[in-house]
Amino acid sequence: MLRWLIGGGREPQGLAEKSSVQTIGEDQIQNPYTELLVLKGHQDIVRFLVQIDDCRFASAGDDGIIFLWNAQTGEKLYELHGHTHKITAIAPFSSSDGTEEKTDLIITASADRTVIVWDCTSGRQVRKVSCFHSTVKCLTVLQRLNVWLSGGSDLCVWNRKLDLLCKTSHLTDAGISALVELPKNCVAAAVGKELIIFRLNASSNGSEGWNVLEVKRLVDHQDNISSLVSVNDLTFVTGSHVGELIVWDALDWTKQASECNFWDSSVHPDVQQEIKLSQSPNETSVQHVTSDEECVFAAVGKGIYVYNLQMKRVIACQRTAHDSSVLHIEKLPNRQLISCSEDGSVRIWELRERQQLPAEPVPTGFFNMWGFGRANKQANQAAKKMQENTPMYFLELVGDLIGHSSAVQMFLYFGELGLATCSADHLIILWKDGERESSLRSLALFKKLAQNGDLQLKL
C-alpha cells in the first residue's frame, strides 16, 4: 500500500508480507467493531481507563485531568481538575453503606504527591490528601474491609473518610509498583525485585484501627516485578522484566510454578544464557498479565503467551503479536483475547484448538518445572510427551482496530457497549458494533416518532 503510494502505480505490495507479524486482511468477518467515536479532551498521553459502572468510565493521563465519559454515547460527563501533575494511579471505589445510597467514587493519585477522591455522580472533589512523602504509584481498594491502600515509598491504609489508619515504615525509594489483594486480609506488594506480603490486623483497642505487618519477603525474581495479578483465591501471578512468570500460592505464598525464557524460540533453543541476557529487556519483559480460571495470559515483549495453570505450561503463543511491545491484554468471555500495543493497534485474538497435529510445535524451551528440579532436557521431553496427548491451541487473529496514531496504553472492554481504547495520541476511541448501534438508533428514531405522534403502526 505504502509502496504503491510512494512508487505511484506499481503493484501494491504490503510491507507486512515481509515482516513476521501476523497480519489480517481487510476482510474481518468476526470483527464486530464497525463504528467508532473519537473522544477528545485530554491534552497529553492517556494512560488509564477505569470502569465506574455499566455505562460510565473515567480516563486519566499525563495531563492530570480526569474525564468521566458515557460509554454508550461518548458524551463527556465531567472534567475533573485538581491534580497539577500526571496521574500515576486510579482506582474506582464504589462504597455502599447500609444507610447511604450507593456512591461511586474514584481515587486518583498523582505525581504532585496528592490523592484526590472524586464523586462520580456530582463530578466534585470529595477530599484531597497531600501528606505523602513520595508519589503514590498504586492504589488498591479492599472492598471487604472498606479500606483502601496507597503504595508509594511506603504502604498506607485509609478508610473511606480518608483517615490514615496505619502505614508501614519507609520501604524503598523506588516504592511499591503494584499491589494485589490476597485472602486472609493480606496484600502482596511488588517492590523492585521483591514481593512483600503484608497482613492487616484489626487493632485491639480502636473500633476501626488497623495495623499493617510485613509477613514475608519473596525474592525469587531476578529483575523488577512489572506485573502482579491475582488469579483466584488460591493463586496469584507475577511477571518480571526479564520474562519470568511465577505462579504463587496465595495462602502460603509459595511458588507453584514458574516459566521463563518467553522470548526464546525453537529456532535457537540452546543459546547461551549470556546471549539471552543481552537481549533488549523490552523483548522479554512481562508487560501485563491477565487471567481467567484456567489460563494466565501474559503480554511478553511483542508476543502473547497463554499459560495453562492446570497443565502448568504454555499452551499457545504468538511470539510477534504486534510490531511493538504489547502494553495491555484482556480476556473476553468468548474465548477471545484483546491486546493493545505501542504500535498503535489493537488486535483481537481467538484461542482455538488446533485440529490436526501441529506442524510447528510450541517451543519446548519454554517449559520448565522448577518445582521438580529436573534438567532441561528431561523437561523438554516431558513437554513433548504432553504435547502429543493434549489438545494444541493457537491464537488466531480475528481482527485489528487501527485508529490511534500512537501507542495504545490501555483499553477497557464494555461488553455490548464496545471497547474504549486510550492512547499516547491524547485520544480515546470508543469502538462499537455498527450493527447494534444502527438498530439502537432505529429504536431511538421510532421512539421519537412515537413521541411526536407521527408513528402509525399497521399490522
Add this chain to the structure above:
Amino acid sequence: MISAPDVVAFTREEELEDDLYREPPLPEEYSVPLFPFAGQGANPWAKVAGSKFTRDFILISEFSEQVGPQPLLTIPDDAKVSGTFDLNYFSLRIMSVDYQASFVGHPPGSAYPKLNFVEDSKVVLGDSKEGAFAYVHHLTLYDLEARGFVRPFCMAYISADEHKIMQQFQELSAEFSKASECLKTGNRKAFANELEKKLKDLDYTRTVLHNETEQQKKANDKGYYTTQAIEKANELASVEKSIIEHQDLLRQIRSYPYRKLKESEFHPYEPECALDRADVGSDQDPTVSDPAEPGETHLYSHMPSYTPKLIKAKSAKCFDKKLKTLKELCDVYFFTQTLDQLHHIERTFRGDVCYLLTEQISRSLLKQQSVTNFLFEDVSFLDEKPPEKQYRGCQGLGQDAIDDKCLEESLAPKVVISLGSYKSSVECVPIKMEQEMEDSEEPKMSESTMSEHQENLDYLDADIKGSISSGESIEVLGTEKSGSGLTKSESQASLPVIPSPQAGRSKVGSRRTVSEDSIEVLSTCPSESLIPEDFKASYPSAINEEPYVDDDERGLRFTPRLNPGVDDGQDDVSKQESLVQVDAACCIGKESPNFLEPLPELGQKPCEEDGVVRIPPQPYRPAEQGLRGGFPSHDGLSGGLLPYELDSRYLAGSREVSKSSLDECSDSTSYISSAASTCSDRTPSPAHLACAAGERHRKRAGQNALRFIRQYPFAHPAIYSLLSGRTLVVLGEDEAMVKKLVTALSIFVPNCGVYAKPVKHWVTSPLHLVDFQKWKLIGLQRTVSPAGVNVLHALSRYSRYLSILDADSKTLRCPLYKGTVVARLADHRTQIKRGSTYYMHVQSILTQLCSKAFLFTFCHHLHLPISEREPEESVVNRRMNFLKLQLGLANEDIKIVQYLAELLKLHYIQEPGQGGNPLLRFDYVPSFLYKI
C-alpha cells in the same frame, strides 16, 4: 367588463400567428415589425420589445400634496435601468389607482381627528403602451405636517413580463408587505416621536400664553377685556384643543394593533427590530405610557434632549414648506432596512419567470422532504420564511364546493374591528358591476363606516372619472372578486379540462383587454390570505363588488388548518385526495392519473398520512388560476401555456428520470433552459439570492464532474466510496488540479448535518482519524519531502477507512463496486453537455436514493421485530429482502442506502441544540487498485 375595445398591438408573436391563420394578412404598412430590436442582437424571444427599460426594477413614488405624483427612487438606483421609460408618467398612473382607504381627519361624529391604520393595497397594473406591468403596493405614512396627516406612497415592481407579475403575485405581495411593514413601523415611531415633540411645544406654548394672559389680567384692571386679551384667550383655547387632539393622536398611534405583528410573516427583520416592536407593543398597556421608549433610547441615544419651542398662533401649513423626505419619515434605521429588503426583492425576482417558477417548484418539493433534504441539498435557504400560501395551492380547489358559506361563518370568528374604518372606500369603485353593489353591503358595517364609505366613494369616483375623461382609460382587467364571478361560469364549463379550448376562449376574451393606451388593473390583492383571519372581514381589498363568496371559500381553505385535530383523519385524507385530483386535472391535464399514484420512490412517509405528501407544490396555483379564467388576459399571451407545460414537463421529467434515460432527462432539462431563454428580462436569472453563488458553484462542479466521469474509467467506485460514506482522498502535487477534482466530486458527498458539506479541498499535513470523521472528501498534497512521507504513512495506516484517488498517476484504490445506481449517476457516455444540466441529473438520482433511504429508515418492521418473540434473524431477513426486492437494490447499492439511512437516523434523533459526536462508520472490505 372592459370598455371599448382597443386596437391590438401586433407585437406578440402568437397573436400574429393566429391572425395569420384566420385572417388575410394586413397590408404591409399596417403591420408592426416583429422584433424591433432584433438588429441589436437582442434575444428574439424577448417580450420586452415594447418596453423602454432593460430590466425589472422597483419604483417608489409619492403622491405629493404639493406637486402630485412623483417618482422618488428606483432600485437598482441606476439611470440605465429605467432607460427612456418615463418614470413621472408611470408614477402618475400607478398613483392614480390608489385604492387605499386613506381617509384621515375629523370623521363626522367624532371630536378629534382620527388615524386609520389602513392596510396596504396591492394591485397589478399594466400599461401596454409602455410595455410595463407592475405590481403596485400602496401604503400610507403619517406625517404631522401633511394634509390629513397622511402621505400616500407606493412601491411598484415594474417588469415587462406580465406573467411574472401575475404568477409571482403572492411572493411579491409577501415580500413587499415586509418592506411596507418595515417602513410603517419606522414611520409610526417617527410619528409618535414627532407628536411628542409637538406636544412639548404646545405645552410650552400654553404655559407661555397662560403667563401672558395672567399678566394681562393683572395689568388690566379696567374690568373689561381688551381685544388683545380675547385674542390671547382664544389662542390659549386653540392651543389647549390642539393639545388634546395631539394627545389623542399619540394615543392612537400607540394603540396600533400590534397583535397583527405577531402573525409570523410580518417579522422579516432583525431581532433589533423585533425588540423595538416589542417595546412599542408594551406601550399598549394603558398604564404604562413611558414617553421615551427603550427602543428609542437605544436608537437615539446620541440625541440631545428636546427643548420645546414656542408655536406661532397661525403656523398653518404652507406650501412653500419642504415636506419631509421618506428617510425622515421613517427614520434612518428602518429606511435602510426597507431599502435592503427592496434590494432583496429586486434580486429575488429578477430574471425570467420560468426560472423563478422552477426554482419555486423545486424549493417547495424540497421543503416537503423535510427529513431527507439535508443530505444533498443546500437547505440553508429553505429556512427562510415561505411566502405564506402553503395551503392555497391545493385548497383553492375547494372553489367548486359551494355550500361553505355557513361553514365559514361558523369557523372564522367574526371579529368586530375596533378601529372602525377599515372599510375601504374602494370596495365600491363603480367601474362596472354596479348592480352588484347592494350585495357588497356588509352586514357588519357600522354607521360611521357607511358614511365614510359613501364619501370615499365619491372621492374615488371623481378621481377615476377624471382620469377617464382625460382620454385614457383605466381598465380593471380582473380582480380576484370579479374573477371569481367568471370562474363560476367558465370553470364549470371547463371541468373536464382540456386545456386548448379553454386557452382559446380566454384568449378571445382577453384580446380586447390589451389596449393601446391604458392602465390595466390586472389584479388586486387576493390578500385576505395575507391578513390574519380576524382582519379579513373588513379588509380594504381594492374592488369588492362581489359578495364575499370568495371569502367563504377561503374560510374553507383554512379549515383544515384551523382544526386539524377535529377532522377525522380518514376524512381528511380523502378530502385532500379529492382536492388533489381536481388539482392534478387542472394543472397537468392528462397526466394526472399518473400523478395520483405516487411512485414508491417519491419521498413520502409511508407511515404517515398521505395528505402530507399529496399536496401538490404551490406554484401550480397561478397556472390554475389562469386556467379558471380568473384573469382573462392571462392566457392570451404567449407564455400563457408555459406554466402548465412547465409543470407537466417537470413531473414527466421526474418520472422519466426514475426510469433513467439520461437522454430524455437532458432533453427535458434543456427544454427548461431553452424556455428560460425566452427571457423577459435581459438580466441573468440568479433567482434566489442565497443560491446565487451556489448556482455558479454548481455549474462548475457539474462541469468538472462531467469531465471526471468521462476521463476516469474508475469513476464509479470512486463515487460509490463517497456515497457509502467512505472518505475519499484525492492525492496530488498540483493544488489546482486536486481542488478541481474535489469540487467535481463534492456533488456526490452526502451531508452529515445541516452544516457545510464534509469536504476539505486542500490539506498538506498528515491525516488523522479525526479527519475522516469530519471530512468525507479530502484533497491532499503529495510532496517528496520527509513530511510528505509521513503523509503517505498516515494514508497507508488508515487505508482501511479511505479510498485514495491518485491524481498524478491516475490510479484509485478503493473497494469494489458492482451496483447499478452509480452507473446511472455517472455514465461516461452521457449526452449531457452542460454542467448545470448534469448537476440536475445528479440531483434527481440522488433524490431518488434519498427517498429509498427514507423508506428504508422509516419502515418500522424493517428494524424492529413485529412481535416480542420474533427472532432478530427474521428482522434482518426482512430488511435485506426489502432492500433487494422492494427497493430493487443490488450489491453495493445496499450499502449506499444503508449509509444514507444511518445519516437520516442520526439527523432525526439528534436533539436540536446538541451538536452530537460525529461518528465514523466503516466496513472491513478489501480494496482494489484501479488504473487507467
